[in-house]
Amino acid sequence: MTRAPVNKIIPLSLVDGPGNRTSIFLQGCNISCAYCHNPETQAVCNHCGICVSGCPSGALTIVGSRVKWDPEICKLCDQCIKVCPTFASPRVRNMSPEEVFQEIQKNIPFIRGITVSGGECTLYPNFLKELFAIANENGLTCLIDSNGTTDFSRFPELMQLCNGVMLDVKAWDEQIYKKLTVGATNSIVKKNLQYLADCNKLEELRIVCLPGEVDAEAVISGIAQTIGEKACSVRLKLIKFRHYGVKGRLQNTPSPDDAYMQKLLQLAVGFGFEKAVIV
Amino acid sequence: MTNVLEIVTSRKLTYEQKVMSLAHAAEDTLSIMSIPEKARYYFDIKAIDDLYEGHAPYRPRYIMPDYEKFIKNGSEFLRISPPEDLDELLNSLMILYRHVPSITGFPVYLGNIDKLIEPFLEGVSDEEAKKKLRLFLNFLDRTITDSFCHANIGPEPTRAGKLILELEKDLQNAVPNFTLKYDPDITPDDYAELGIYTSLFCANPAICNHKVHKETYSSDYGISSCYNILPIGGGAYTLSRITLPGLAKVATSIDQFLNQLLPECLLELGNYMNQRVSFLVEKSGFFETSFLVKEGLIHPDNFIGMLGITGLAECANLLMGDNGKRYGHDVEADNLADTIMTIISDFAAQFPAKYSKISNGRFMLHAQVGMDYDLGITSGVRIPVGDELENVYDHLRHSARFHRLITTGCGDIFPFETTGRNNPGAILDIVKGAFSLGAKYISFYEENSDLVRITGYLVKRSEMEKYRNEQIVLQGTTHLGAPNYDHNRLENRKVRGV
Numbered sequence: 075m076t077r078a079p080v081n082k083i084i085p086l087s088l089v090d091g092p093g094n095r096t097s098i099f100l101q102g103c104n105i106s107c108a109y110c111h112n113p114e115t116q117a118v119c120n121h122c123g124i125c126v127s128g129c130p131s132g133a134l135t136i137v138g139s140r141v142k143w144d145p146e147i148c149k150l151c152d153q154c155i156k157v158c159p160t161f162a163s164p165r166v167r168n169m170s171p172e173e174v175f176q177e178i179q180k181n182i183p184f185i186r187g188i189t190v191s192g193g194e195c196t197l198y199p200n201f202l203k204e205l206f207a208i209a210n211e212n213g214l215t216c217l218i219d220s221n222g223t224t225d226f227s228r229f230p231e232l233m234q235l236c237n238g239v240m241l242d243v244k245a246w247d248e249q250i251y252k253k254l255t256v257g258a259t260n261s262i263v264k265k266n267l268q269y270l271a272d273c274n275k276l277e278e279l280r281i282v283c284l285p286g287e288v289d290a291e292a293v294i295s296g297i298a299q300t301i302g303e304k305a306c307s308v309r310l311k312l313i314k315f316r317h318y319g320v321k322g323r324l325q326n327t328p329s330p331d332d333a334y335m336q337k338l339l340q341l342a343v344g345f346g347f348e349k350a351v352i353v
Numbered sequence: 354m355t356n357v358l359e360i361v362t363s364r365k366l367t368y369e370q371k372v373m374s375l376a377h378a379a380e381d382t383l384s385i386m387s388i389p390e391k392a393r394y395y396f397d398i399k400a401i402d403d404l405y406e407g408h409a410p411y412r413p414r415y416i417m418p419d420y421e422k423f424i425k426n427g428s429e430f431l432r433i434s435p436p437e438d439l440d441e442l443l444n445s446l447m448i449l450y451r452h453v454p455s456i457t458g459f460p461v462y463l464g465n466i467d468k469l470i471e472p473f474l475e476g477v478s479d480e481e482a483k484k485k486l487r488l489f490l491n492f493l494d495r496t497i498t499d500s501f502c503h504a505n506i507g508p509e510p511t512r513a514g515k516l517i518l519e520l521e522k523d524l525q526n527a528v529p530n531f532t533l534k535y536d537p538d539i540t541p542d543d544y545a546e547l548g549i550y551t552s553l554f555c556a557n558p559a560i561c562n563h564k565v566h567k568e569t570y571s572s573d574y575g576i577s578s579c580y581n582i583l584p585i586g587g588g589a590y591t592l593s594r595i596t597l598p599g600l601a602k603v604a605t606s607i608d609q610f611l612n613q614l615l616p617e618c619l620l621e622l623g624n625y626m627n628q629r630v631s632f633l634v635e636k637s638g639f640f641e642t643s644f645l646v647k648e649g650l651i652h653p654d655n656f657i658g659m660l661g662i663t664g665l666a667e668c669a670n671l672l673m674g675d676n677g678k679r680y681g682h683d684v685e686a687d688n689l690a691d692t693i694m695t696i697i698s699d700f701a702a703q704f705p706a707k708y709s710k711i712s713n714g715r716f717m718l719h720a721q722v723g724m725d726y727d728l729g730i731t732s733g734v735r736i737p738v739g740d741e742l743e744n745v746y747d748h749l750r751h752s753a754r755f756h757r758l759i760t761t762g763c764g765d766i767f768p769f770e771t772t773g774r775n776n777p778g779a780i781l782d783i784v785k786g787a788f789s790l791g792a793k794y795i796s797f798y799e800e801n802s803d804l805v806r807i808t809g810y811l812v813k814r815s816e817m818e819k820y821r822n823e824q825i826v827l828q829g830t831t832h833l834g835a836p837n838y839d840h841n842r843l844e845n846r847k848v849r850g851v
Contacts, residue, residue, distance in 0.1 A: 084851060085744055085746065086744075086745060086746070086779075086783075086849075086850075086851055087779075087851050088770075088772055088773060088775070088776040088779045088780075088850060088851050089772065089775070089776070089851060092776075092778060093776075093778045093779050093781075093782045094776075094778075094779035094780070094782035094783055095779070180746070181746055182786075183785070183786040183789050183790070184745075184746045184749070184782060184783050184786035184787070185782060185786075186778075186779075186782050351775075353775070
């Protein structure tokens, strides 16, 4: 059976797509952005056990050679994440699509659909496919929130079941992208942008804006040139960088000012992004 | 007569508030009702509460005039001809509102306001209409100085409704309370979303389950005061309530409460309400003299008596005793609460209510009532503030279960995170879900909003602050709201969102 590491399930989310949705966060990411605001979802726990003895509520134990987490007594104090050499949360459940859906089902009829996020959820394409099939049968729409480094065209069945992708376009210039993500390239992201626009699966585009780190102006014009007239119908979120949750070299970096964000918004509107917003 | 002197010399009341209070004090010097010993006992232990409705009712508590008829016919008594343009319409309404009595001294129902205005907007630009409507709305807010006053919009979308919502967002008025009658089969999503979006700025409008409520009476319904579902062209004679925790405190066992105390107390309450209704109909002369009756804007056949319920949560918790089971959290407590509600509902279904033709000779249940002196008594069937369910869906499922038996007004209030403004569609999804399960009424306000809902009516936090500092405030309901807000720690209401 297909399983995926689930970091958390949020029953009510106002910020992960249209309408009210249940969001599922999978653990593990293939890139490590300097501005990531939930770096504890990047690495997958390697069961080294360093976190176990320091857990104040005794929710972590070693069973066999694996770290076991007891959600019933966990106080969510984050001590385990603080001491982990890779900031990997041990508070992860390995779940089957059926098990995840059992939790989602409790939220019907209050939700319109689900959004699977991460980490990077496309690292688990078969899990997504099976989960979406069940969700579809139950009348829920399914969105993917992705960094776009997985080539979506390789998964036509998944794309059939998925209502849309919320795509992070982090940087346009290859070198800037590499620096931000610590070594990744963005050629697949650009390919996906075209592919998703062509098959009408582009639900939302996101740019985290931080001058000096992100070439937001180039991203806006690059997207516009790639997707053409679709720019007027797709929602573009210009996300103001905030340091909350960020670990590493950007953890004390201030947010860009409102004037800069407004300038980007004007630029986006000028390129035809009628649904551009600052968040 | 100290009370009267206190009113006359008060430094906390406006002139208008003094006049109202003096009228009340005068009425209360009478002893018209004969209150048997048993009923007296239930009054004394605060299980029956007449809500200061006065000792000799001389007007119905809530009146719901047929404003459409007024617009069609004008009024001979007020010497008003049927209005022919927007100015005449708004002016006519302003005049009529002044002459609609109620328990508060002000009109509690202003009509399906969008429907009244819509036909008069033809040929009037948005800009021009907004200027006139702004003056109209501000007149209402500054002269109806009691926020137990309601106007309705929907379920169909109208230009008038849209303009009113846009204005309300900026005006930040406490009066009137607005309710959007919502039916997903009639109301378009974007219109409902505009309503929700507006409520995250000014706590207005609330949203009512039109599909459920339209079945309440054989005729059309309106929402008055702070969520009373009443027949248009009539209203409510009275609202007296059973304060369940008062009764639970003297219970010797659950069994004694259910089989002896509760039925006996309900019977006394029913008889008392009948006395009030009888005096009003037979002795007060209201229905023989009011021009509203003569001109057909109301009819005695369209009035009902509302039997109020409050403190179901604390009652169930008290009866659970030392086992610590809580209403909203434990099956046992909820099942007991359900049994209590069934007993009350069955009582109302068989007890003969006088002069209540439209409700087939029965009193109807209401659960929206809260008084300034309600200390540790949660309004209606709500889960107490501070004890709300973590998951809002579980909370709403619970609401739907307990709204079921209450026919004339029962709702929930949710403060929402500011981010809700970015996605009113998400909040609408939650409303749709709740209404599909049978929840009847939901309202939202933004977590930092100046306007907040107390039990159902709106009060400004800034006004409450003035009142606490012993300053004069325009709206009488601030006097009621501030102590209730403090006693029941409403600032701690669980804020919803992500």
